[in-house]
Amino acid sequence: xxxxxxxxxxxxxxxxxxxxxxxxxxxxxxxxxxxxxxxxxxxxxxxxxxxxxxxxxxxxxxxxxxxxxxxxxxxxxxxxxxxxxxxxxxxxxxxxxxxxxxxxxxxxxxxxxxxxxxxxxxxxxxxxxxxxxxxxxxxxxxxxxxxxxxxxxxxxxxxxxxxxxxxxxxxxxxxxxxxxxxxxxxxxxxxxxxxxxxxxxxxxxxxxxxxxxxxxxxxxxxxxxxxxxxxxxxxxxxxxxxxxxxxxxxxxxxxxxxxxxxxxxxxxxxxxxxxxxxxxxxxxxxxxxxxxxxxxxxxxxxxxxxxxxxxx
Amino acid sequence: xxxxxxxxxxxxxxxxxxxxxxxxxxxxxxxxxxxxxxxxxxxxxxxxxxxxxxxxxxxxxxxxxxxxxxxxxxxxxxxxxxxxxxxxxxxxxxxxxxxxxxxxxxxxxxxxxxxxxxxxxxxxxxxxxxxxxxxxxxxxxxxxxxxxxxxxxxxxxxxxxxxxxxxxxxxxxxxxxxxxxxxxxxxxxxxxxxxxxxxxxxxxxxxxxxxxxxxxxxxxxxxxxxxxxxxxxxxxxxxxxxxxxxxxxxxxxxxxxxxxxxxxxxxxxxxxxxxxxxxxxxxxxxxxxxxxxxxxxxxxxxxxxxxxxxxxxx
Numbered sequence: 001x002x003x004x005x006x007x008x009x010x011x012x013x014x015x016x017x018x019x020x021x022x023x024x025x026x027x028x029x030x031x032x033x034x035x036x037x038x039x040x041x042x043x044x045x046x047x048x049x050x051x052x053x054x055x056x057x058x059x060x061x062x063x064x065x066x067x068x069x070x071x072x073x074x075x076x077x078x079x080x081x082x083x084x085x086x087x088x089x090x091x092x093x094x095x096x097x098x099x100x101x102x103x104x105x106x107x108x109x110x111x112x113x114x115x116x117x118x119x120x121x122x123x124x125x126x127x128x129x130x131x132x133x134x135x136x137x138x139x140x141x142x143x144x145x146x147x148x149x150x151x152x153x154x155x156x157x158x159x160x161x162x163x164x165x166x167x168x169x170x171x172x173x174x175x176x177x178x179x180x181x182x183x184x185x186x187x188x189x190x191x192x193x194x195x196x197x198x199x200x201x202x203x204x205x206x207x208x209x210x211x212x213x214x215x216x217x218x219x220x221x222x223x224x225x226x227x228x229x230x231x232x233x234x235x236x237x238x239x240x241x242x243x244x245x246x247x248x249x250x251x252x253x254x255x256x257x258x259x260x261x262x263x264x265x266x267x268x269x270x271x272x273x274x275x276x277x278x279x280x281x282x283x284x285x286x287x288x289x290x291x292x293x294x295x296x297x298x299x300x301x302x303x304x305x306x307x308x309x310x311x312x
Numbered sequence: 313x314x315x316x317x318x319x320x321x322x323x324x325x326x327x328x329x330x331x332x333x334x335x336x337x338x339x340x341x342x343x344x345x346x347x348x349x350x351x352x353x354x355x356x357x358x359x360x361x362x363x364x365x366x367x368x369x370x371x372x373x374x375x376x377x378x379x380x381x382x383x384x385x386x387x388x389x390x391x392x393x394x395x396x397x398x399x400x401x402x403x404x405x406x407x408x409x410x411x412x413x414x415x416x417x418x419x420x421x422x423x424x425x426x427x428x429x430x431x432x433x434x435x436x437x438x439x440x441x442x443x444x445x446x447x448x449x450x451x452x453x454x455x456x457x458x459x460x461x462x463x464x465x466x467x468x469x470x471x472x473x474x475x476x477x478x479x480x481x482x483x484x485x486x487x488x489x490x491x492x493x494x495x496x497x498x499x500x501x502x503x504x505x506x507x508x509x510x511x512x513x514x515x516x517x518x519x520x521x522x523x524x525x526x527x528x529x530x531x532x533x534x535x536x537x538x539x540x541x542x543x544x545x546x547x548x549x550x551x552x553x554x555x556x557x558x559x560x561x562x563x564x565x566x567x568x569x570x571x572x573x574x575x576x577x578x579x580x581x582x583x584x585x586x587x588x589x590x591x592x593x594x595x596x597x598x599x600x601x602x603x604x605x606x607x608x609x610x611x612x613x614x615x616x617x618x619x620x621x622x623x624x625x626x
Contacts, residue, residue: 070507071523141543149544153499163485164499165528166544251506251530261528271532274392274420275508278445281422 042292049289052078052282061286067253067263069272069280078283080268084290086256087265090170090245091238094177098238099231101178102185103220109186110193111215129183137247140176145248148172152259165261168250173262176244181234188233192226193219232302239295242266265291383411384600390417390424390437391510392533393552394586397457398437400616405607412600421510425451428591434601436589439510439552451589456608458623460553460575461515461582464541464560471495473564476581479519482548485526490546503529503540503549514584515550550582554620576623586622 053061056078064079109118149167156162196219204218250261251271269284276284388398395418402414421438425446428436442453471493481487482500491497504527505512516522531537534555541549542559553570556562562570565582574580590597594605607613614624
């Protein structure tokens with residue numbers, strides 16, 4: 001009996017040690033997969049994106065505004081400055097429109113809305129997140145573009161220099177993007193607001209602050225870190241989106257003005273990959289590399305900001 | 313290996329002889345033909361065995377089968393403009409030869425030719441003539457039909473006829489309002505395809521506005537062009553003739569309607585070839601691919617092309 005117990009204790013220890021080691025190995029393997037994926041994507045992007053840089057020249061690609069990759073009568077040129085600026089301005093505008101609406105909706109859902117109304121709005125917002133991006137694009141074509149065209153006709157009436165786009169322009173793309181980031185921003189912000197300890201809110205109210213004062217002076221600052229996460233994910237979604245905006249942005253390579261037909265980094269790759277060949281194809285990979293570098297930079301910068309917020 | 317091959321050959325030969333003898337027991341007319349065919353098939357097998365001395369016995373048996381009935385698969389990759397033609401031809405061919413699978417992917421002319429040169433596909437579909445660079449790499453241009461490009465405007469447009477010069481002016485941005493072309497006071501929304509598209513390439517070349525176009529919309533598929541033109545007042549676009557539907561109006565060019573008859577007669581200037589490129593001449597391809605081209609360039613294949621509004625190759 002005593003022996004058995006003794007033996008079992010030893011066995012247990014051995015088993016424990018084995019389980020520990022095996023678990024550690026499994027964890028390491030899983031972690032390696034993630035690292036491998038990131039590393040192989042990075043290497044692939046660099047390997048396939050750099051040949052064109054050497055062939056065409058980095059300055060020529062990044063700072064020239066002339067995009068005529070398949071030109072035969074003239075020297076083909078591969079300037080993507082307008083495309084880069086479009087992505088920056090388009091994403092920024094979408095964030096400027098989408099984030100305030102999203103945060104206020106989250107506040108409404110978490111704090112202001114009657115329970116019955118919140119029970120209707122919340123699932124609707126969640127449903128919005130599940131709609132495929134191509135559907136947003138189709139709605140953009142059939143609902144937004146005709147309205148935009150009317151607006152365009154009114155704004156540029158009699159203009160001899162404006163090229164009419166039929167409602168497919170930067171503004172349409174920004175509106176579609178702003179709507180697309182709403183569910184991400186709303187859901188994460190709402191969770192963050194609900195996670196604010198109730199004693200903070202109670203203390204604020206007890207000190208005589210009104211409900212609205214409490215929301216803006218106490219609850220939102222307390223939920224700051226979660227809201228910043230929401231914005232980061234929103235930016236990620238907006239800059240990486242291709243399908244929806246390829247349908248509403250027009251696709252011309254022009255300066256990113258509201259009523260111009262424009263092309264984003266993502267749509268530039270999507271729209272020309274099918275038929276591109278030679279240097280043209282390589283430059284499309286370079287655009288991918290630029291987009292990749294962009295997203296990396298945004299992630300790193302925003303994460304720094306996020307950490308700064310957490311440290312406060 | 314060689315021993316095994318001889319054994320297999322002997323076995324197949326014996327089978328063929330047995331079958332020949334058994335049918336021989338029927339009526340005398342049959343005896344003659346089946347004896348002939350068995351002789352033919354055994355000679356074919358001989359050559360196959362010689363050729364595949366380095367290959368496996370599997371390919372040998374499938375090649376032996378192809379003498380009587382075609383089996384195997386053909387892969388086509390290429391132009392989205394050729395989707396309708398390729399699918400229609402594939403369906404008819406597979407109906408005729410139940411043992412054959414013809415699969416087609418539509419990713420773009422250049423991608424198709426690249427695929428056939430990489431040998432990831434048997435046939436590369438291209439809606440433009442092959443470039444010299446591609447020909448140097450071994451691609452052979454087999455024109456199977458000719459396509460017309462239609463210029464279309466939205467249903468409310470009153471302009472029904474354009475000259476080549478007017479078309480060039482519209483696409484280069486010299487003319488920006490329909491009133492200058494005899495229409496209503498509506499701005500022109502210039503719709504086209506993305507750089508690298510076969511349709512755009514053909515259109516710009518045929519109109520003489522190569523690399524000089526200012527598009528308000530650069531869309532990446534034929535369907536998107538038609539949809540955009542149909543839903544935008546004052547829009548003008550171009551697309552394959554067989555892809556244009558009733559949602560838009562097709563404009564006559566130089567007074568010539570975009571019809572199959574006019575394209576065949578050569579009166580309509582916006583037309584381009586549909587190419588099924590192979591890696592090397594057709595004669596150098598597998599039996600199956602040879603049979604495919606025999607079908608496509610033959611009466612049946614051409615009648616399929618004709619039903620799609622394409623010009624046939626005579």
